[in-house]
Amino acid sequence: MPPPEWNWAGRLAYSLPLAVVVLHASFTVVAAGPISPLTVAMAPQSVNGIGRLFTGDWTFLAVNPMASDEELGVACLHDKDDINRAPYWRSLSAPFVGWRAGANSFARRLEATVIEEHFGSAPWTERWRAACTAGIPEACERLDGQLKIQAPEVKALLAAIGARACVGRDPAVRWAALRYAVATPTPWSQRFQPVSNEVKAIDLGVYPTGSGP
């Protein structure tokens, strides 16, 4: 038996939520599913529809487990040319991973983006690099040009990361050295051997902390 309010407005009110659910769910399939002929054919609709909701990269659904544990290290130095940095290195990541992840994990993710830009390996570069290696010279020029334009910006952000890590510690500190440590997981075949803790460190440069005279 139809409900008492079964005029055209009532029908619309009852069927609208159902239509929204069906559309939202079916667009999710297109937007989050693997690239198939259907997703290619429906790309304009899905980009204009649900594509506005989902901005990120869906392959992040733990498809391939992370290849390495990455760690940002900092050394607060008095002298820019301080050769013996080893005793000063301190990890910015260690206290913030796992169960205590919070705002600092947000900060770490953005710092990772800055570091990717520093190495010119950010996700947005992949498409241009692929076109460049495929033999399109305009793509190479565009990529190099963009990286050159944002290089000073990246330097400034790295300096901000260093300054934040060294602020309020030792008043004599003038420089912050940054490094990126990458630890790859032990392969399955060596799972019962003692952990080697082999860490590959990549230098990110030395930056003024801005606390000088």
Add this chain to the structure above:
Amino acid sequence: MSPSRDLANHLDRLFERATASAWRRTGVAIFRVVVGCLLLLRWAPALPGAGYLASLGRIAFAHGGGGWFHAVAIRVCASSVGVAGLSGLIALGGLCLAINMRPRLAAFVVWVALLIVLRGFPDLATPGDHFIVGVLPYLILVGPSGRPVEGRFWVWLHNVAVVGLVAQSAILVFLGAFARAHALSWHNGTALYLIAQHHQSPASLPVQDLTRNSVIATVLTYSVLLGGMWYPIFSALGWRARGVAVGAFCAVQLLLCFLPPLTHLSLLIIGSSSTLLSDSHYDLIRRAAVGLRRHLPGAALPRRASD
């Protein structure tokens, strides 16, 4: 009777059922509490670091789409006040969802704030964030727990939202597993062993030890994979089989909660699987819990006169 008449009768009966009583009240309440707690725990700590986040966001702003929403999001996320306001709103909304205070308004506010902040900082988004953004529209529509849903239209709205919630989470969980299935480490059964080595904490060490065993590592990896791919089928199972399947799936996901890279997503998936069970399942669990308490030493329940 003609087939079309038969179908019309069938749809009529379905419509009657969908406007008669609100479905899955307990499961939706559990899911709402899980989503609220995760939002609160993730976004409340972002408040003190808002200025720093806004200053680092400049690189993220340089890329991305266009349109008025993008422009607004970038402007809001570029200021420390905007970032603090958004994360505060999300955390507050999460608290409201968790304690069932104005949950529908809270879900709406959190949804809009999440859309803005994830547009401003696309690098911050985790699979858990996307999952929450996808299901929050349905949490705006479902009735608040604790008091009955009244009125035919509101019952219909609640039930449609429940169907959407179940369908949406089924699609997302399935697509996640579907994507994993072609990845090498999930295919050869070492994925959880590799994940267990990241971001280790004292709580994750026992699970890490478990994944060193060949049998456990392989079986656990494949059950996560198959559980995710069979998740949409769970809702088509009968009452008893559905309870068993969802229980087993949740047990595996509970184990994954101890691996920090997967904690957020596993808790969300446990929350969404709770919407697969009917209220009668929870009645059974409640009665079983009461019965168990009666047999425990020092039970606080009053004894019957015959004891």
